[in-house]
Amino acid sequence: MSALVQMRGIVKRFGDFTASREVDFDVAPGEVHALLGENGAGKTTLMNILYGLVQADEGTIEVDGREVDLKGPADAIEAGVGMVHQHPLLVDRLSVAENLFLGGVGNGTARGMQSAIAGITERFPLDVDPGALVEDLPMSQRQRIEIVRCLARGVRVLVLDEPTAVLTVDEVGDLFGEMRLLVEAGHSVIFISHKLSETARIADRVSVLRAGEMVGTWEVAKTTPAALAEAMVGEKVVAAERESECKAGAARLKLSDCTVRRDDGDGLDSVDLEVREGEIVGIAGVEGNGQRALAAVTQGMAIPDRGTVKLDDRELPPVREWKRRKIKLGRIPEDRRHEGLTLDATLWENMLTGPQAPTGGPVFSRRRMVEWAGKQLEEFGVSPPDPLALAGQLSGGNQQKVIFARELHSEPGTVVAVNPTRGLDLRAQREIHQRFLGLRDQGVAVLMISTDLDEVMALSDRIGVLYSGRLDGPHPADQIDRREVGLLMAGLTRQQEFENGNGTGGLL
Amino acid sequence: MSDFLDILGSTALYATAVRLALPILFCALGEVYAERAGLVNVGLEGMMLCGAFAGVIGSHYSGSPWIGALVGMIAAIGVAAIQAGVSINLSGDQIVVGIALNLAVLGITSFLARAIWEGGDVPKVDGFSDFAMPLLSDIPVLGPILFKQGALIYVALVVAVASWWILTRTSWGLRLRSCGEDPRAADSLGISVFAYRWKSMIICGALAGLGGVFLSLGQLFTFSDNMSGGRGYIALAVVIIARWSPLRALWAALIFGICEALALRVQVTDINVPAELMLALPYVVTLIVYAGVIGKSRPPKALGREYSRG
Numbered sequence: 001m002s003a004l005v006q007m008r009g010i011v012k013r014f015g016d017f018t019a020s021r022e023v024d025f026d027v028a029p030g031e032v033h034a035l036l037g038e039n040g041a042g043k044t045t046l047m048n049i050l051y052g053l054v055q056a057d058e059g060t061i062e063v064d065g066r067e068v069d070l071k072g073p074a075d076a077i078e079a080g081v082g083m084v085h086q087h088p089l090l091v092d093r094l095s096v097a098e099n100l101f102l103g104g105v106g107n108g109t110a111r112g113m114q115s116a117i118a119g120i121t122e123r124f125p126l127d128v129d130p131g132a133l134v135e136d137l138p139m140s141q142r143q144r145i146e147i148v149r150c151l152a153r154g155v156r157v158l159v160l161d162e163p164t165a166v167l168t169v170d171e172v173g174d175l176f177g178e179m180r181l182l183v184e185a186g187h188s189v190i191f192i193s194h195k196l197s198e199t200a201r202i203a204d205r206v207s208v209l210r211a212g213e214m215v216g217t218w219e220v221a222k223t224t225p226a227a228l229a230e231a232m233v234g235e236k237v238v239a240a241e242r243e244s245e246c247k248a249g250a251a252r253l254k255l256s257d258c259t260v261r262r263d264d265g266d267g268l269d270s271v272d273l274e275v276r277e278g279e280i281v282g283i284a285g286v287e288g289n290g291q292r293a294l295a296a297v298t299q300g301m302a303i304p305d306r307g308t309v310k311l312d313d314r315e316l317p318p319v320r321e322w323k324r325r326k327i328k329l330g331r332i333p334e335d336r337r338h339e340g341l342t343l344d345a346t347l348w349e350n351m352l353t354g355p356q357a358p359t360g361g362p363v364f365s366r367r368r369m370v371e372w373a374g375k376q377l378e379e380f381g382v383s384p385p386d387p388l389a390l391a392g393q394l395s396g397g398n399q400q401k402v403i404f405a406r407e408l409h410s411e412p413g414t415v416v417a418v419n420p421t422r423g424l425d426l427r428a429q430r431e432i433h434q435r436f437l438g439l440r441d442q443g444v445a446v447l448m449i450s451t452d453l454d455e456v457m458a459l460s461d462r463i464g465v466l467y468s469g470r471l472d473g474p475h476p477a478d479q480i481d482r483r484e485v486g487l488l489m490a491g492l493t494r495q496q497e498f499e500n501g502n503g504t505g506g507l508l
Numbered sequence: 509m510s511d512f513l514d515i516l517g518s519t520a521l522y523a524t525a526v527r528l529a530l531p532i533l534f535c536a537l538g539e540v541y542a543e544r545a546g547l548v549n550v551g552l553e554g555m556m557l558c559g560a561f562a563g564v565i566g567s568h569y570s571g572s573p574w575i576g577a578l579v580g581m582i583a584a585i586g587v588a589a590i591q592a593g594v595s596i597n598l599s600g601d602q603i604v605v606g607i608a609l610n611l612a613v614l615g616i617t618s619f620l621a622r623a624i625w626e627g628g629d630v631p632k633v634d635g636f637s638d639f640a641m642p643l644l645s646d647i648p649v650l651g652p653i654l655f656k657q658g659a660l661i662y663v664a665l666v667v668a669v670a671s672w673w674i675l676t677r678t679s680w681g682l683r684l685r686s687c688g689e690d691p692r693a694a695d696s697l698g699i700s701v702f703a704y705r706w707k708s709m710i711i712c713g714a715l716a717g718l719g720g721v722f723l724s725l726g727q728l729f730t731f732s733d734n735m736s737g738g739r740g741y742i743a744l745a746v747v748i749i750a751r752w753s754p755l756r757a758l759w760a761a762l763i764f765g766i767c768e769a770l771a772l773r774v775q776v777t778d779i780n781v782p783a784e785l786m787l788a789l790p791y792v793v794t795l796i797v798y799a800g801v802i803g804k805s806r807p808p809k810a811l812g813r814e815y816s817r818g
Contacts, residue, residue, distance in 0.1 A: 053696065074698025089693035091686045093809060101679065102686050103697055110677040 002065065004029045004188050005050065005081070005157055010059035012045055019045040020056070021212045027157060027188050032179055034191045034203035034220070038232055038425035042212040043192045044086075047159045050190075051083040052076040063157075082150030083159040087166070088142040090134045096145055097130035103149040120152040139166040143175070151187075158182065159190045164198055168286050169453075169486035176202045194232075194426075195454075196225045208232055232426065244441055246461040248279040252414045252445035253298060257307035260293040262469075268293045268304065269469040273447075277413065280436060280446040281474050282460030284485050287451050290469040292334075295418045295449055299331045311414060326356070330407040330444075332417035336396070340403045343392030347382070347402055348373035350391050354406035380405035381431060397428025404435060414445045421455060433459055453489070457482055467491045515773045522653045524772065527727065529765025530657075530664050531556065531719040531736075535743035536750065536757045537664075537671050538715030544675060544752060545708035546688035546701075548812040550606025551591045553740025554613035555713050559584040559720025561617040564731040565624075567633040573725045576633070577660075580721035581714045587613060588713025596705050599814040610740070618733045628733065635725035636660055658726045660718070667715065671754035684708055688808035691815035701815050716740070738791070745794045751805040767793045 052070035300317035464474035566579025636658035
């Protein structure tokens with residue numbers, strides 16, 4: 001079997017950082033080849049090199065046995081390599097047709113464009129109005145448009161960069177079906193992922209990258225998820241598990257009939273919710289279904305249009321801003337780089353901006369605060385625990401730990417977290433999950449709003465699902481399974497599912 | 509009051525308005541290209557002033573206003589190239605670069621005018637004189653307004669319609685717009701953001717230069733210090749009011765032409781309005797109209813943002 005794509009000895013450095021260390025990688029014709037690795041392992045860098053977006057410092061690339069010099073995406077497409085990015089690179093405010101045409105099927109004027117587009121959609125059907133603006137379409141359709149655009153340009157190797165991150169469970173099934181069709185038609189697909197379950201489902205072969213090095217390539221049928229996980233992190237992984245019983249007590253956080261009006265379904269529609277001390281309530285859902293509004297009202301950042309949010313029987317947010325720091329509410333924001341930390345400031349300064357830093361009044365001793373911050377950072381496992389380091393220099397996992405240290409050192413009674421482990425590698429994820437379980441065992445009420453279904457399923461004592469601003473549940477974790485949560489995320493109720501009689505269809 | 513209504517009803521007012529709108533229109537059309545490609549070109553004012561000055565020089569030494577126009581355009585393209593080089597290649601802040609260029613051109617043109625002609629007393633040169641189009645100029649009302657102007661008005665109309673067609677109906681225009689909306693997406697498709705932004709800036713310079721040429725060779729047949737007088741800035745507002753459409757720019761520019769014409773007319777009548785107040789009218793209207801359309805219009809998404817890979 002001669003390789004369709006052969007990358008040899010690829011080295012790429014960004015300053016002092018080596019993103020790719022002598023990586024060899026090959027793709028056979030007609031296969032789905034998964035590229036697996038933690039965030040920061042160098043998957044996207046390697047593929048950006050193959051797509052000409054980034055130029056390698058050393059190494060060669062062969063396509064069809066011929067060495068190619070990829071100076072830009074145009075060269076890659078010419079060689080037959082196309083890439084669909086994690087966030088589809090379409091121009092939002094142009095129409096579907098214009099975006100298809102932008103792919104460079106030719107030059108010309110309006111009429112020429114129209115016939116070119118008609119030619120594309122005839123070969124690759126799209127059930128979208130070609131005149132629709134891309135910004136009005138859901139992610140799954142945008143992805144499909146980008147795939148079609150690649151195919152229209154005669155691409156034989158399609159790189160999909162974490163395509164499932166923005167899809168619902170059902171849509172993932174559709175995408176995988178399409179990938180199979182492509183492979184049958186003789187294309188090859190490179191599937192970038194950090195999810196083992198998906199890789200096992202779709203890939204023929206899998207290559208694992210770790211810290212910029214190629215650990216190895218296996219046939220999926222001849223390996224196990226545990227072996228792949230070990231290859232990814234370099235040590236045995238045990239998923240965080242809820243070992244202890246949930247001892248839920250009194251309600252801490254209480255939403256009644258909470259409504260936040262928005263036109264795009266990203267508001268809240270009469271949500272009732274209680275979070276009790278000693279439990280983790282996980283809220284699953286695809287992004288854009290009210291998560292942001294729920295986070296804002298429960299973190300004391302916004303007032304609902306209707307209904308109330310109460311923390312320990314007092315209304316949120318408190319009328320006086322300075323009181324917000326005294327209400328024992330820990331806040332893990334969604335975007336740690338913009339909302340969570342001041343990246344240009346040192347860690348001790350960041351620590352000080354949190355609630356109840358022991359400054360001892362308006363004037364504080366810098367030396368004592370640095371010392372205090374250092375102790376906290378060490379306790380929360382931040383590496384390096386250097387209070388004088390800049391927040392922007394830390395890895396994502398360590399940044400998140402700094403936020404945890406800041407929010408949790410004062411022992412809050414309630415913690416509201418949004419996507420707490422997004423973008424973190426497995427090890428950091430596990431540490432943060434352990435931290436959540438620890439909080440729960442200490443009797444803290446935890447509300448975790450997350451788009452990562454695995455995370456919600458693994459940690460939650462009760463699980464709710466947001467869809468289009470409405471909250472289903474929360475249901476006790478032992479009364480709802482992963483498949484049901486998946487259906488709710490896609491907007492189907494359990495009742496509907498039952499009536500349609502396809503309750504046995506295995507989606508996962 | 510009836511005097512005022514007389515003025516508003518007079519054909520002469522609108523003929524003047526069209527004439528005053530043209531330089532603004534040229535600049536605005538150029539700016540539409542630049543902004544659609546993602547560049548805020550505040551240097552418009554400087555390019556216009558440079559075009560006006562170089563146009564006079566060209567016409568003075570060659571005796572032909574057409575050669576003057578060519579020289580004016582080339583000089584303005586030179587200014588545009590500096591703007592493009594600093595903001596595209598060196599990723600300088602587009603607005604800061606533009607303002608710096610405006611100030612520099614103002615100083616340099618005033619200095620050169622004095623260096624060439626004693627006391628900066630620029631002589632009259634050959635310009636584009638008005639001529640009446642046969643037949644068309646006999647149409648009542650429209651005839652004197654549109655068809656008794658200099659040749660450049662036809663150029664302006666053609667450029668406006670052609671620009672609309674190019675930007676919305678050709679693949680070249682589509683790619684240019686994609687660079688202003690989402691340069692990363694454009695780059696990933698093999699479209700050279702760098703090249704399209706450069707081209708858009710060169711076009712912008714040429715058109716702004718032509719606007720300046722019209723100012724000097726189409727109206728006054730000479731050059732005076734700072735003769736662009738903020739029209740480049742007004743053109744920036746026109747682009748926003750026109751919502752980045754070359755066709756709507758025709759109307760938006762005309763609004764300002766009318767304001768300016770009104771200010772001039774009222775001064776020469778015995779209407780008791782301070783002339784200074786009337787002269788401020790175009791600028792006040794800019795603010796009002798700007799406040800009215802702001803929020804309703806959506807600029808190109810990557811407007812004003814530099815782009816580099818990685």
